[in-house]
Amino acid sequence: MIDVVAQYRLEIQIEDDIVIVRRKARQLAQARKLDPFATAAITTAVSELTRNVLVHAGGGSVVLEEISDGERYGVRATFEDHGPGIANLELALAGGHSTSKTMGLGLSGSKRLADRFEVKTEKGVGTTVRIEKWQGL
Amino acid sequence: MIGTVPILKIGRTLLVSIQIELSDAVAEGMQNDVLAALERTNAKGIVVDISGFDTVDTYVARILAETAKMAKLMGARSVLVGMRPEVAATLVRMGYTMDDVQFALNLDEGLALLGHVIPR
Ligand SMILES: Nc1ncnc2c1ncn2[C@@H]1O[C@H](COP(=O)(O)OP(=O)(O)O)[C@@H](O)[C@H]1O
Ligand SMILES: [Mg+2]
Numbered sequence: 001m002i003d004v005v006a007q008y009r010l011e012i013q014i015e016d017d018i019v020i021v022r023r024k025a026r027q028l029a030q031a032r033k034l035d036p037f038a039t040a041a042i043t044t045a046v047s048e049l050t051r052n053v054l055v056h057a058g059g060g061s062v063v064l065e066e067i068s069d070g071e072r073y074g075v076r077a078t079f080e081d082h083g084p085g086i087a088n089l090e091l092a093l094a095g096g097h098s099t100s101k102t103m104g105l106g107l108s109g110s111k112r113l114a115d116r117f118e119v120k121t122e123k124g125v126g127t128t129v130r131i132e133k134w135q136g137l
Numbered sequence: 138m139i140g141t142v143p144i145l146k147i148g149r150t151l152l153v154s155i156q157i158e159l160s161d162a163v164a165e166g167m168q169n170d171v172l173a174a175l176e177r178t179n180a181k182g183i184v185v186d187i188s189g190f191d192t193v194d195t196y197v198a199r200i201l202a203e204t205a206k207m208a209k210l211m212g213a214r215s216v217l218v219g220m221r222p223e224v225a226a227t228l229v230r231m232g233y234t235m236d237d238v239q240f241a242l243n244l245d246e247g248l249a250l251l252g253h254v255i256p257r
Contacts, residue, residue: 109231
C-alpha cells in the first residue's frame with residue numbers, strides 16, 4: 001500500500017513552467033531525504049517529461065506527490081496531456097528516436113532514472129506518464 | 138535572455154561560470170553570448186564552470202555540447218569543468234554522451250588543459 005502524504009498539481013503551459021515544476025520536484029525529493037543521486041534522477045526525469053508535455057502535446061499538467069510505503073518515502077510525478085499521443089511508443093521508449101530533431105533520450109532516459117515508470121497513450125486522446133523515485137534502503 | 142550569464146576573460150581564455158538555475162531561454166542566451174564574446178575577444182579557449190548545476194537535462198546538455206562545437210568551428214577549444222557526481226551519473230544513466238566535449242574536474246584543471254600555467 002502506498003500512501004500519498006502530500007499532493008501538488010501544477011500546470012504546464014509555458015517554458016517557464018519547466019523550471020517551476022523541476023524546482024518543486026527537487027524540493028520534495030530533498031524534503032523526503034532522497035540522496036543526491038536519487039534527487040538528481042527524479043529532478044532530471046521530471047524536467048524531461050515536463051518539456052515533452054509542452055513540446056509534443058502543447059501543454060498539460062503534472063501532479064507531484066510525496067508518497068510513503070510505511071518504511072520509506074518517495075516522490076511520484078504523474079504527467080497528463082491531451083495532445084496527439086505517442087505514435088510509436090516502442091520506438092519512443094527505445095531511445096534515440098525523436099519526432100522533433102532533438103535527442104530522443106527524454107522518455108527512455110526517464111524510464112531508466114525512475115524506480116517505477118508507466119506510460120499510457122492513445123492516438124488523438126493524450127498521454128499519461130507516471131514515475132516514482134524512492135529513498136534508498 | 139542575453140547577458141544573464143557572466144563571461145570573464147583571462148588571457149586568451151573565456152571563463153563562463155553559470156551559478157543560476159538555467160531556464161531554456163537563459164541557456165540559449167548563454168550560447169549566443171559566448172559566441173559573441175569569442176568573436177569580440179579573439180579568445181582561443183573557453184572554460185565553462187557547471188559546478189553550480191544540480192540538474193542537467195538533455196536540453197541543457199545539448200546546448201552545452203552545441204556551444205562547444207560552434208566554438209570549435211570558430212577556432213576555440215572548450216572545456217566543461219566541475220560537473221557534479223550526481224549530474225554525471227544521471228547523464229550516463231540516460232544514455233547521453235558528449236563525445237565532442239572535453240571535461241575537467243575543476244577550474245584549475247580546466248585552465249591547465251587549455252595551457253594556462255597555474256601556480257600550485
Ligand atoms: N507527451 C507526449 N505527447 C506526444 N508525443 C510524445 C510525448 N512525449 C514524447 N512523445 C514522443 O516520443 C518521442 C521521444 O520523446 P523523448 O525521448 O523525450 O525525445 P525528444 O523529446 O527529444 O523528441 C518524441 O519525439 C515524441 O514523438
Ligand atoms: Mg523529450
